[in-house]
Amino acid sequence: MPKSILAVNAGSSSVKITFYTFENPPRTIADAAISGITAPPPTLKYQQGDKKHKEEVKEKLSTPQDAFKYLLQRCFSDPDLSEVTSVDDLEYICHRVVHGGDYRDAVEINDETLDHLKGLEDLAPLHNFSALEIVRLCRVELPKVRSITFFDSAFHQTIPEAIRTYPINQEIAEANGLRKYGFHGISYSFILRSVAQFLNKPIEKTNLIVMHIGSGASICAIKDGKSVDTSMGLTPLAGLPGATRSGSIDPSLVFHYTNEAGKLSPGSTSEMHISTAEDILNKQSGWKALTGTTDFSQIAVENPPSKAHKLAFDIFVDRIQGYIGSYYVKLNGELDGVVFAGGIGEKSALLRRTLIDKCQCLGLAIDNVANDKGPEDEETVKDISKGSSKGPRALVCQTNEQFEMAYHCACSRS
Numbered sequence: 001m002p003k004s005i006l007a008v009n010a011g012s013s014s015v016k017i018t019f020y021t022f023e024n025p026p027r028t029i030a031d032a033a034i035s036g037i038t039a040p041p042p043t044l045k046y047q048q049g050d051k052k053h054k055e056e057v058k059e060k061l062s063t064p065q066d067a068f069k070y071l072l073q074r075c076f077s078d079p080d081l082s083e084v085t086s087v088d089d090l091e092y093i094c095h096r097v098v099h100g101g102d103y104r105d106a107v108e109i110n111d112e113t114l115d116h117l118k119g120l121e122d123l124a125p126l127h128n129f130s131a132l133e134i135v136r137l138c139r140v141e142l143p144k145v146r147s148i149t150f151f152d153s154a155f156h157q158t159i160p161e162a163i164r165t166y167p168i169n170q171e172i173a174e175a176n177g178l179r180k181y182g183f184h185g186i187s188y189s190f191i192l193r194s195v196a197q198f199l200n201k202p203i204e205k206t207n208l209i210v211m212h213i214g215s216g217a218s219i220c221a222i223k224d225g226k227s228v229d230t231s232m233g234l235t236p237l238a239g240l241p242g243a244t245r246s247g248s249i250d251p252s253l254v255f256h257y258t259n260e261a262g263k264l265s266p267g268s269t270s271e272m273h274i275s276t277a278e279d280i281l282n283k284q285s286g287w288k289a290l291t292g293t294t295d296f297s298q299i300a301v302e303n304p305p306s307k308a309h310k311l312a313f314d315i316f317v318d319r320i321q322g323y324i325g326s327y328y329v330k331l332n333g334e335l336d337g338v339v340f341a342g343g344i345g346e347k348s349a350l351l352r353r354t355l356i357d358k359c360q361c362l363g364l365a366i367d368n369v370a371n372d373k374g375p376e377d378e379e380t381v382k383d384i385s386k387g388s389s390k391g392p393r394a395l396v397c398q399t400n401e402q403f404e405m406a407y408h409c410a411c412s413r414s
Ligand SMILES: Nc1ncnc2c1ncn2[C@@H]1O[C@H](COP(=O)(O)OP(=O)(O)O)[C@@H](O)[C@H]1O
Pocket: 011, 213, 214, 215, 216, 243, 294, 295, 296, 297, 298, 300, 342, 343, 344, 347, 348
């Protein structure tokens, strides 16, 4: 039987896996996800062919490793899933790792690369931990299957020096790897290729402002098919606010917030050394702190349930608008399109309309019917601009990080 590719996207509270055929382009065989690992009970979502299914998981799954093992077992034991019945059917496992330091490309896991990634964990304990736990598990339990790690940061290696450098002591910056890296790059790579194809333009001549706005949110300026700036920085905390993240704030705020800020957080483990300040700004801020919910669909509504919900929405719009203005100027006004992606970007017609209306001076104009309808299930890119508009296109792209990894794996290894 032909072998398959497994793509894994592990976050702090969820693990998503997708099986693909090992061909170019890969075809989806099955898709499974566990969410709510940190807020039990966990929920399983499973899709195979036309079969869709959601359930609460009874077992205790308290780590990303537990969730990954559960998902694998669940898929392997599905009698309808004849294409993958055991690890013997897998050729590669692709892992999304958020922080890849100076890596410009995906790497195959071996003793040396795993050791190097271990070093990076100190720079990004909150974001690399779950993924690397699963990489380590695969090394032990699935030793015959080759693991490839794909990095969110790799897409942004083209950001110019003056933009990626923080104005601090450069010896210290270099010794500690303190610079802007940028994230969500696997998603930006998928979006760039899909949108360039949709616009019928070569990638290397495509200029875009792309928003990946989900529970973590960032925005990227792409010039001639290359990232020239993005809102996240050394870590995914910088830039836009998110479900539980503050986004950019005056760094001095940390010293006034609590005098415990610099100490190790009570949530810190022996593997994960994070300070109280990191914990507060990454996990106890954003929409959760402002409104009590992390679900933006409760915030992005015509009649918000409270003033706090309205404020959260207005803050998000303001921060995104600021970046769009800045990136439009950085791209010299030569812009093919503004692209909305990620859970919020793909689903919130209200946020898209509010932002496009506020950016009319850049020539953006929206078709309200197309915008309200949003993309169909299988529609990767949808144009929501007014037909008569001569300005940049307003587009929605249903991004797919798992597919992007499987696609590159199949392209370069088949
Ligand atoms: N209709 C909607 N309107 C606004 N936000 C939505 C809607 N549906 C889902 N979302 C938001 O999308 C976010 C999840 O985005 P996603 O990109 O899937 O997340 P993750 O960052 O976990 O990968 C959640 O914060 C959710 O509230």
